[in-house]
Amino acid sequence: MSVTLADAKRMIEAGEKKAAEIGQPMNIAVADAGGNIVAHVRMDGAWIGSIDISQKKAYTSRAFDITTKDLAEHSQSGNQFFGIHASNNGKIMIFAGGVPLKKEGQVVGAVGVSGGSGEQDHTVAEAAATAF
Amino acid sequence: MSVTLADAKRMIEAGEKKAAEIGQPMNIAVADAGGNIVAHVRMDGAWIGSIDISQKKAYTSRAFDITTKDLAEHSQSGNQFFGIHASNNGKIMIFAGGVPLKKEGQVVGAVGVSGGSGEQDHTVAEAAATAF
Amino acid sequence: MSVTLADAKRMIEAGEKKAAEIGQPMNIAVADAGGNIVAHVRMDGAWIGSIDISQKKAYTSRAFDITTKDLAEHSQSGNQFFGIHASNNGKIMIFAGGVPLKKEGQVVGAVGVSGGSGEQDHTVAEAAATAF
Amino acid sequence: MSVTLADAKRMIEAGEKKAAEIGQPMNIAVADAGGNIVAHVRMDGAWIGSIDISQKKAYTSRAFDITTKDLAEHSQSGNQFFGIHASNNGKIMIFAGGVPLKKEGQVVGAVGVSGGSGEQDHTVAEAAATAF
Numbered sequence: 001m002s003v004t005l006a007d008a009k010r011m012i013e014a015g016e017k018k019a020a021e022i023g024q025p026m027n028i029a030v031a032d033a034g035g036n037i038v039a040h041v042r043m044d045g046a047w048i049g050s051i052d053i054s055q056k057k058a059y060t061s062r063a064f065d066i067t068t069k070d071l072a073e074h075s076q077s078g079n080q081f082f083g084i085h086a087s088n089n090g091k092i093m094i095f096a097g098g099v100p101l102k103k104e105g106q107v108v109g110a111v112g113v114s115g116g117s118g119e120q121d122h123t124v125a126e127a128a129a130t131a132f
Numbered sequence: 133m134s135v136t137l138a139d140a141k142r143m144i145e146a147g148e149k150k151a152a153e154i155g156q157p158m159n160i161a162v163a164d165a166g167g168n169i170v171a172h173v174r175m176d177g178a179w180i181g182s183i184d185i186s187q188k189k190a191y192t193s194r195a196f197d198i199t200t201k202d203l204a205e206h207s208q209s210g211n212q213f214f215g216i217h218a219s220n221n222g223k224i225m226i227f228a229g230g231v232p233l234k235k236e237g238q239v240v241g242a243v244g245v246s247g248g249s250g251e252q253d254h255t256v257a258e259a260a261a262t263a264f
Numbered sequence: 265m266s267v268t269l270a271d272a273k274r275m276i277e278a279g280e281k282k283a284a285e286i287g288q289p290m291n292i293a294v295a296d297a298g299g300n301i302v303a304h305v306r307m308d309g310a311w312i313g314s315i316d317i318s319q320k321k322a323y324t325s326r327a328f329d330i331t332t333k334d335l336a337e338h339s340q341s342g343n344q345f346f347g348i349h350a351s352n353n354g355k356i357m358i359f360a361g362g363v364p365l366k367k368e369g370q371v372v373g374a375v376g377v378s379g380g381s382g383e384q385d386h387t388v389a390e391a392a393a394t395a396f
Numbered sequence: 397m398s399v400t401l402a403d404a405k406r407m408i409e410a411g412e413k414k415a416a417e418i419g420q421p422m423n424i425a426v427a428d429a430g431g432n433i434v435a436h437v438r439m440d441g442a443w444i445g446s447i448d449i450s451q452k453k454a455y456t457s458r459a460f461d462i463t464t465k466d467l468a469e470h471s472q473s474g475n476q477f478f479g480i481h482a483s484n485n486g487k488i489m490i491f492a493g494g495v496p497l498k499k500e501g502q503v504v505g506a507v508g509v510s511g512g513s514g515e516q517d518h519t520v521a522e523a524a525a526t527a528f
Contacts, residue, residue, distance in 0.1 A: 004440050036444040040436045044400050048167055048432045049195025053219045077209040085218040094215035118212035136308050166430015168312045172304045176268050180300040221485065312431055313459025317483045341473040349482040358479035382476035 002033035002108035003101060007132060011111060012041055015128035019043060019115070026115035026124050027054035030101075033108045035062045043115070050114035056091050057112030057125075061098030063088065065107040068098030069122050097121030099129045134165035134240035135233065139264060143243060144173050147260035151175060151247070158247035158256050159186035162233075165240045167194045175247070182246035188223050189244030189257075193230030195220065197239040200230030201254050229253030231261045266297035266372035267365060271396060275375060276305055279392035283307060283379070290379035290388050291318035294365075297372045299326045307379070314378035320355050321376030321389075325362030327352065329371040332362030333386050361385030363393045398429035398504035399497065403528060407507060408437050411524030415439060415511070422511035422520050423450035426497075429504045431458045439511070446510035452487050453508030453521075457494030459484065461503040464494030465518050493517030495525045 008030035015028040025043035027050040032038050037055050042048075057068050064071060074081040075094040085092045096118035101109040109132075113125040140162035147160040157175035159182040164170050169187055174180075189200050196203060206213040207226040217224045228250035233241040241264075245257040272294035283290040289307035291314040296302050301319050306312075321332050328335060338345040339358040349356045360382035365373040373396075377389040404426035411424040421439035423446040428434050433451055438444075453464050460467060470477040471490040481488045492514035497505040505528075509521040 005437055008437075034444060036438070037436065037447050038438050040433065041401055041404075042432075042434050047196050048430065049192065049220055049224065051433050052221070053216070056219060072214070076214065085215045090218055090221060092215075093219060095213055137305055140305075164430070166312065166428070166432060168306075168430060169304065169315050170306050172301065173269055173272075174300070174302050180298060183301050311460050313456065313484055313488065316485070317480070320483060336478070340478065349479045354482055354485060356479075357483060359477055 002103070003030060003038050003132075005038055008039040011128040011131045012039060014131035015111070015113060015124050016041065016043060018124045018127035022116070022120055022123065024116040024120050026113050026121070027051050028124065028128060029054040029058045029112045030128075031058035031062050031110045031112070033062070035059045038109070046115045053093055053114035054097070054112045057093045057098035057114060058110045059091050059112070060093045061100050061110035061112060062107060063092070065100050067096070067100065067122070068093055069096035069118070071098075072096060097125050099125040101129055101132045134235075135162060135170050137170055140171040143260040143263045144171060146263035147243070147245060147256050148173070148175060150256045150259035154248070154252055154255065156248040156252050158245050158253070159183050160256065160260060161186040161190045161244045162260075163190035163194050163242045163244070165194070167191045170241070178247045185225055185246035186229070186244045189225045189230035189246060190242045191223050191244070192225045193232050193242035193244060194239060195224070197232055199228070199232065199254070200225055201228035201250070204228060229257055231257040233261055233264045266367075267294060267302050267396075269302055272303040275392040275395045276303060278395035279375070279377060279388050280305070280307060282388045282391035286380070286384055286387065288380040288384050290377050290385070291315050292388065292392060293318040293322045293376045294392070295322035295326050295374045295376070297326070299323045302373070310379045317357055317378035318361070318376045321357045321362035321378060322374045323355050323376070324357045325364050325374035325376060326371060327356070329364050331360070331364065331386070332357055333360035333382070335362075336360060361389055363389040365393055365396045398499075399426060399434050401434055404435040407524040407527045408435060410527035411507070411509060411520050412437065412439060414520045414523035418512070418516055418519065420512040420516050422509050422517070423447050424520065424524060425450040425454045425508045426524075427454035427458050427506045427508070429458070431455045434505070442511045449489055449510035450493070450508045453489045453494035453510060454506045455487050455508070456489045457496050457506035457508060458503060459488070461496055463492070463496065463518070464489055465492035465514070468492060493521055495521040497525055497528045
């Protein structure tokens, strides 16, 4: 398996720690190489609308092997991927918070974070990914 | 329970009164802390397309603890949450009319209104929320 | 309009009263001639899964001008309408609790109730419909 | 909050332990009073089709305050809730593995487990719920 549950828990713990530092409760999800969720947590007080978003940011980031922060740029009106959010039966999130996980140059999974500003979400996702 | 049916009826009554003043029939919905609908009314002559919208504005406003008027700004092309309307399986409304309900600093529910202009919807939602 | 908001509120009040008598909190919804919801309430403590069901029982009952209790019989495996629940994009409920509203021999709307046993739901829906 | 993240993690740990004893890797999810997911894990080797199922069993069990094992009986062809799986936009699971969480006689959340036979899923869900 590309990303084990032990990996996911370690990453989520790192993400929770960063979120606590920032003072913004988050939803944090980890997906494996198949884009399928390995684990998810909603920190106490985090937005309920972000449960779905965190899981889908993880999927999206693995689905296209890109941060959703970068995908966001390509997906604005007028840009090359505008409209991509309508694909994959509603599973594509085009705003910051999704970060791919790499092992030996290969993308083997992704982290998705939602619960604050785009910048906060991305920061927490990076912290989680670093623990991989 | 965060928002009782008695609370919801009182808020809806206040919303109906404001809508009558404005002269624009509305759909008015109230959600609880879990984002689940407590009550909904469609005033005589109000748009049938707004039944769904009012209920989803209430959900959205609780899901992200924000007015949908403010969420609208963040969700325009080029802004940090552009694409958020594709999340939560079609339940996210990103235009004015949703207002969170607060009790002791905590968001414990939301009102959603639809049936007129964005400004009218927001005004009626505020009137309903004030009755909480 | 086939069913006014005043009609719907009067019916819902009658339904709430019957549900209180039975001692089972209910979701009660009223639809008009177009199958569109006029009003809905969730009594304190009623199942959150029944919000959707009550609204869809009202739709279903008007959609086919039949109680959902009777539709249930036709919709069991082996019977003539088995599979009808897969139609109308998930809006068809095939168990008791939906009752059509008649005016001068014409069906002009419906009540949908969910929150207890099929028998309880049907009893409360009948009580609400009688107030029409 | 009805079910904290700490509660959810403790329950999931208990569920993982029971699943390991049985020798069947599982997906385990916990929902709060609003039916919204608090945490989810997929044990290494567990079915990817069960990610969604475990989360929806938790929702269902809270939505109707019942084990999905009991709901299954009511939902077979010929019984009072046959067709309930068509409600709630695809979120209703009508087979064993969902167990409500009670606090002082009130249902305040639920556990959902998927990955093995119905009996195995229910056993692991019970073990997780007991840790609440």
